[in-house]
Amino acid sequence: xxxxxxxxxxxxxxxxxxxxxxxxxxxxxxxxxxxxxxxxxxxxxxxxxxxxxxxxxxxxxxxxxxxxxxxxxxxxxxxxxxxxxxxxxxxxxxxxxxxxxxxxxxxxxxxxxxxxxxxxxxxxxxxxxxxxxxxxxxxxxxxxxxxxxxxxxxxxxxxxxxxxxxxxxxxxxxxxxxxxxxxxxxxxxxxxxxxxxxxxxxxxxxxxxxxxxxxxxxxxxxxxxxxxxxxxxxxxxxxxxxxxxxxxxxxxxxx
Numbered sequence: 591x592x593x594x595x596x597x598x599x600x601x602x603x604x605x606x607x608x609x610x611x612x613x614x615x616x617x618x619x620x621x622x623x624x625x626x627x628x629x630x631x632x633x634x635x636x637x638x639x640x641x642x643x644x645x646x647x648x649x650x651x652x653x654x655x656x657x658x659x660x661x662x663x664x665x666x667x668x669x670x671x672x673x674x675x676x677x678x679x680x681x682x683x684x685x686x687x688x689x690x691x692x693x694x695x696x697x698x699x700x701x702x703x704x705x706x707x708x709x710x711x712x713x714x715x716x717x718x719x720x721x722x723x724x725x726x727x728x729x730x731x732x733x734x735x736x737x738x739x740x741x742x743x744x745x746x747x748x749x750x751x752x753x754x755x756x757x758x759x760x761x762x763x764x765x766x767x768x769x770x771x772x773x774x775x776x777x778x779x780x781x782x783x784x785x786x787x788x789x790x791x792x793x794x795x796x797x798x799x800x801x802x803x804x805x806x807x808x809x810x811x812x813x814x815x816x817x818x819x820x821x822x823x824x825x826x827x828x829x830x831x832x833x834x835x836x837x838x839x840x841x842x843x844x845x
Contacts, residue, residue, distance in 0.1 A: 591674065592708040595667075604665050605714055606721035611739040612710030618816045621738045625745075625815075628734070629786045629824055632747045638787040640754035642744040642762060642799055642807070643815055646717075647777040649740035650709055651701040654773045655679040658702075658716050665715070675712070700773075710739055716772075717742075723768045729760045738816055751785040751797035751809070758783075758799045766802040778805040784813050786822050 596613060599605050605613070610621040625641075632639035646652075658679070659672055682698040702709045717737070724735045724744070734745040744761045746754045769776055783799050798808045812828045813820050819829035 591671075592711055595671070595708065596711050598667070598671075599711065599715070602666070605718055606735070606737075608734065608736040609714050609718065609721065610737060612714050618738055621736060622816045622818045625736055625743070626820075626824060628745070628747075632786065633788050633824075637747050637749065638751055638754055638785055638789075639745065639747045640751060640758060640783070640785045640797075641746075642758045643782045643784075643813060644742045644744065644762075644765065645777045645780040646740035646742070647775040647780075650704055650713060652773055652775065653702045653713065653716050654700055657772060658712060661715055661719065665718075678708070713739060717774075719772070720765065720768050720774075723764050724761060730757045733757070733761050741816065743815070751787075754785065755783075755797045755799050759801075762799065763802050778803055781805070781807050782813050783807045783809050784820065784822060785809050786820075786824065788823055 600613070608624075610616040611618065629639050655676070659676055662672055662675065679702060682701075682703075683695040684698045685693045685695040687693065702712055717740075720742075721735055721737075724733060726733050730746065732747045734747075736743050736745065742765075744758055744765065746757045746761070748754045748757060766776060768774075778801055781801065785797060798806050800806050809822075811821065819826070819832055821828055
């Protein structure tokens with residue numbers, strides 16, 4: 591069923607073009623390489639690319655079954671498929687087990703199962719309307735929104751860090767507003783910001799982004815996204831250091 595839904599999604603072009611993961615031929619490596627390409631392209635044009643990295647809090651656990659079915663119905667999914675998904679997400683029970691003792695099973699009315707082959711593609715459909723709300727507009731003409739399952743980046747290319755930060759605040763308000771209407775919560779403390787450029791002037795952290803709930807996100811020196819450590823000049827020295835240190839620790843433990 592996961593393969594059938596994925597095939598239907600691709601042939602009908604139902605998903606946003608930059609939604610990665612859970613789709614054939616669109617891996618985390620592809621997502622990271624495409625993102626790096628856009629940074630390099632901005633550098634070649636003398637622009638600053640700024641990215642706000644957003645994480646969906648408790649992603650799969652907060653999916654509303656009714657909302658998901660309405661989204662799939664609006665996209666033209668056949669009734670038998672909708673009935674199958676409705677049945678798959680209904681009558682679930684959950685019980686925790688510790689030290690040989692198991693909790694009484696309790697009904698679960700929201701969420702999609704972690705680890706199921708069909709869960710990633712269903713979650714992509716659950717978020718697909720967010721990317722429609724994040725399409726470029728007069729206030730954010732350069733806005734892009736690459737994502738990998740529940741890891742979303744709001745990306746602006748512009749003349750300066752300050753201008754990009756203001757545009758990202760506009761995009762964040764649109765994203766947070768959509769989330770509030772769709773039982774989705776963005777994890778403010780996990781949100782990160784980075785301005786990518788090759789400018790020779792001293793790098794200052796004076797272009798933060800204020801999220802709709804008032805959380806101020808200052809630019810980071812290094813950011814880990816999809817397993818890759820990024821720095822503003824894309825030198826990847828810090829990434830090499832982190833991977834070398836991890837390999838060294840593993841080697842010492844084996845020794």
